Amino acid sequence: MITESQSQAVPGPSYRSAEEIGRTAAGPRPLPPLDGHTLHTMPTPVDTVLANGLRVIAVRRPSTPMVELRMALPFAGDTYAQVATAEVLATTLFRGTPGSGRRQLHTELACQGISLDASRSARWLNISGSAPGHALGTLLDALAGALTSSSHDEEDVARVRARMPRQISIIRSQPHVIAQEALFAHCYGEVAGLQEVPLAAEAERVTAERVRALHHAMVRPRGAVMVLVGELDPERAVADVAAITALWGDTGTTGSELELPALREGIVLVARPGAVQSQIKLTRHTVSRADDRFPAVSIAALAFGGYFSSRLVMNIRETKGLAYRTDSGFQDHLDQLALTVDADTATDATVQAFGEILAELHRLVNAPPSVAEIDSAREYTIGMAMLALTSQAGFAGSVLTAVILGHEPERVTRFPELLRDVTTNEVADAAGAFFRPETFSGVVVGDAERLESGLRELVGDRLVPRQVT
The missing domain is CATH 3.30.830.10 (Metalloenzyme, LuxS/M16 peptidase-like)
Structure with a gap:
């Protein structure tokens, strides 16, 4: 609180304009030089491929007491039904594992400041997560549980299936989505693997059994990449990932490489x-x-x-x-x-x-x-x-x-x-x-x-x- 005596001790206005702040008795204040040439250096990463085929890259950057996790698994669909099933799989991946409810899992993670999310693109199943440095083990445990035994139960799949067609119809009505789909159709014909937004009719036919079958066939460590950055010991982090994912092995069959036809002209x-x-x-x-x-x-x-x-x-x-x-x-x-x-x-x-x-x-x-x-x-x-x-x-x-x-x-x-x-x-x-x-x-x-x-x-x-x- 400013007292009367304090306020009288400061003559003149109680503030300065931006123009006044930017000038001195000698003229305008000089601007500092632009620092356009300082480049980041790459901290030495621990970069290894585990026995199950998962590549793990860990980098120590302790600017905040957090760890960021980013992960990508090959996930290109070769049919429209598979694309829709993959979308439901990504949505339900972190809804819980057998024996644990969705609410219980999310509550336990949230109480420790942990987040986990999954999304699908045309070629990848993308996973992002963050946690305080001391809770990295819990983050990895939750991730490993979802990758190896996510439940994709009937209730969750039914809930997602019920709302997804409406969401898809809204997204597909957007002009930029219409244009993108039309561009792909003109350039390449019908290529399901390019599809970012599934077809509503296909989404309505997705079942929990199909989601679990796709999970078993395609959620595999071989070819996947995990990146960990933050307040961590890179060697120990990689060892923890190796231990936690030791039972996550290749299942199903390797999908065929999708190739594009020649680009059409016009x-x-x-x-x-x-x-x-x-x-x-x-x-x-x-x-x-x-x-x-x-x-x-x-x-x-x-x-x-x-x-x-x-x-x-x-x-x-x-x-x-x-x-x-x-x-x-x-x-x-x-x-x-x-x-x-x-x-x-x-x-x-x-x-x-x-x-x-x-x-x-x-x-x-x-x-x-x-x-x-x-x-x-x-x-x-x-x-x-x-x-x-x-x-x-x-x-x-x-x-x-x-x-x-x-x-x-x-x-x-x-x-x-x-x-x-x-x-x-x-x-x-x-x-x-x-x-x-x-x-x-x-x-x-x-x-x-x-x-x-x-x-x-x-x-x-x-x-x-x-x-x-």
Whole structure:
């Protein structure tokens, strides 16, 4: 509490404005230099493959008294029924084990500050968890119990099955999901393994017996990766994982490797009568992340449309206001890495926005990014990569992503150095090789009656009308 005598001892105003704080008697306060060159170092990990085939990577980073766990198990479905069953499996994985109820398990974990969650992507069963350092053993016990003997009982499966069709229908009604599904269908035909969102009709047919059978067949240690980061002794943590998962062995049969058919050419117009917005999605295959050219392709994609100062964003979003959102980046299509360009526009602006995208692709090929553009894109992506490594959770996630994409853990700190070595000529070569507009396939989802003639003027016979049922 400020007394009267204290308040009288401070002459003048009791606060200063931002402008006053930012100035001194000698003028404006100088800003500290940007520290854009301090890179993270990779702590020496304990990286081993256990006898059952599980790869465990443990890294000590005791910035907080917590441990972060990230895990991925190969989980690509080769039928639509399997995709739906896998979705239910992920949802019910931590609902309890035989002899323990769901509420009891969650209460015991929550009381110790432990969290565990599972989700499914097109290729992986993803598990994330966190715990105080002293409770790592309890976290691992709960995880091992779910992996080896999760109950997936009739009540839980029935509850999930009852609500999932409605959730799926809501998700599948979203324009970006419609566009993504249409893109996959056009580019590859019907490939169940690409499906991120299961079909509602398939979800309604999932039974607890099918979930348990899929668990037995596919929840296997061989090929799985576990990453532990935080306040831990790496050697001891790996030994604990080995002991706790000793009875978790390979079951079922190894699934077949899914391969994509050749990417189909052309631009498909997907009809949504009366739509007031359109989604534009273009894609083409590019080099793998292990290719020496990938850093240059990354910078070219970023300079083209991958962040707020990129050419495409400045053109169709900031300057001309033709798009609500636009982006350029990479997406994994099973075993293929795809370069993607997409934009969300109003119906009236769709044709013009599409034309500007094609024009910017031409311009990137004929007038590659300048030194200034390359430096800006490089510093941005290095900064974002380094920012992701500042927390235990971000570090664990980055290491797991690097490993499941075929790299070693050191990739998370080495990739920024690879970006620094990229030359202007390498970016120009990448732009010429991978950004020619005629090499992209894609879809435009919108009001076909209002868009078809304008789009045909832009791409001619490459436009293929298609009605979504």
